[in-house]
Amino acid sequence: MPEGHPERPDRLRAVERALEAEAFAALIRLEAPQATLEQVALCHPPAHIRKLLDAAPEEGLVALDPDTVMSPGTVEAALRGVGGAILAVDEVMTGRARNAFSAMRPPGHHAEREKAMGFCFFNQAAIAARHAQQAHGARRVAIVDWDVHHGNGTQDIFWNDASVLYASIHEMPLYPGTGAPSERGTQDTIVNVALGAGDGSDAFREAFDLAVLPRVDAFRPDLIVISAGFDAHWRDPLADINLREADFAWATSKLMEIADRRCGGRIVSVLEGGYDLQALTLSTAAHVGALMGS
Ligand SMILES: [Zn+2]
Numbered sequence: 001m002p003e004g005h006p007e008r009p010d011r012l013r014a015v016e017r018a019l020e021a022e023a024f025a026a027l028i029r030l031e032a033p034q035a036t037l038e039q040v041a042l043c044h045p046p047a048h049i050r051k052l053l054d055a056a057p058e059e060g061l062v063a064l065d066p067d068t069v070m071s072p073g074t075v076e077a078a079l080r081g082v083g084g085a086i087l088a089v090d091e092v093m094t095g096r097a098r099n100a101f102s103a104m105r106p107p108g109h110h111a112e113r114e115k116a117m118g119f120c121f122f123n124q125a126a127i128a129a130r131h132a133q134q135a136h137g138a139r140r141v142a143i144v145d146w147d148v149h150h151g152n153g154t155q156d157i158f159w160n161d162a163s164v165l166y167a168s169i170h171e172m173p174l175y176p177g178t179g180a181p182s183e184r185g186t187q188d189t190i191v192n193v194a195l196g197a198g199d200g201s202d203a204f205r206e207a208f209d210l211a212v213l214p215r216v217d218a219f220r221p222d223l224i225v226i227s228a229g230f231d232a233h234w235r236d237p238l239a240d241i242n243l244r245e246a247d248f249a250w251a252t253s254k255l256m257e258i259a260d261r262r263c264g265g266r267i268v269s270v271l272e273g274g275y276d277l278q279a280l281t282l283s284t285a286a287h288v289g290a291l292m293g294s
Helices: 010-019 046-055 074-093 124-136 152-158 201-218 245-263 277-291
Strands: 062-065 068-070 099-102 141-145 164-171 190-195 223-228 267-271
Touching: 010 277, 068 074, 074 099, 074 124, 074 223, 074 267, 099 277, 124 141, 124 152, 124 223, 124 267, 141 152, 141 201, 152 164, 152 190, 164 201, 190 201, 201 245, 223 245, 245 267, 245 277, 267 277
Parallel strands: 099 267, 141 164, 141 223, 164 190, 223 267
Antiparallel strands: 062 068
16 A cells, blocks of 8 residues: 555554564464465456456556555455465364454455455455355354444345345444445345444444344354454544444454354454554454453
8 A cells, every 4th residue: 555554564563563462372373375266256256356466566556446556465465365364264164273363454344246445355254254154064154343344345245145144333424335224135134233423332332232242143153253343443543433442352252152152162353444553452452362262
């Protein structure tokens, strides 16, 4: 991304800073491989993938839209983002790990079937869900998205799909403009919960408790995928929700309770947004700490 863009390499350094702490020494750390084009094609048509790969510059930058810019490293980063999510699914579905966090950028939840947008190229959370179904026999997968922006891409991919529940809690009105509670999908498996600018921990926890958790539980998922954006933190410059890192730990624990009851604890969490570096460090530590059961 160009100089000054919020979706920048320092974001991953902020995540690494969190996970360097002694409390995370017990984590199993794996390098994210590049996904194959067949794996990306689980959620994106091959012609669209080819167009994106062809658009990547050999030097300099190419803007797909004012927010979404490709550099010579973008394709490898995006493919490793998908590969990390897939590897996380493999580890969790085979029982080698109880849960996993894929600390990769760029994010993915704005990427629609045939459109890269909003800093996103390939929708790794969606591909993770599909991979769990196709490679590991998961029947139902629930994707819970607490990034402060609505995941229009994930909604687009699963709009007609009864086998994937997509539940998002996000600020409205805000980019990308979708995510009204009336948007429920043709199979009633899309759940949109809108918060307003200025809302904080209480409003978030009440809405998550009342409108998100019961739907995830009733869906009886074989795997829960989290689109873990941390841009609803009060420090984040891109939105106006005022969560603290403890709220992400709380939400993680609530989903772990459902996962323990429904699917042997299986959770795959994928990093989405989060643009204040200090908030990203603190929130990652809270989220991954909760996943480790501490
Ligand atoms: Zn976001």
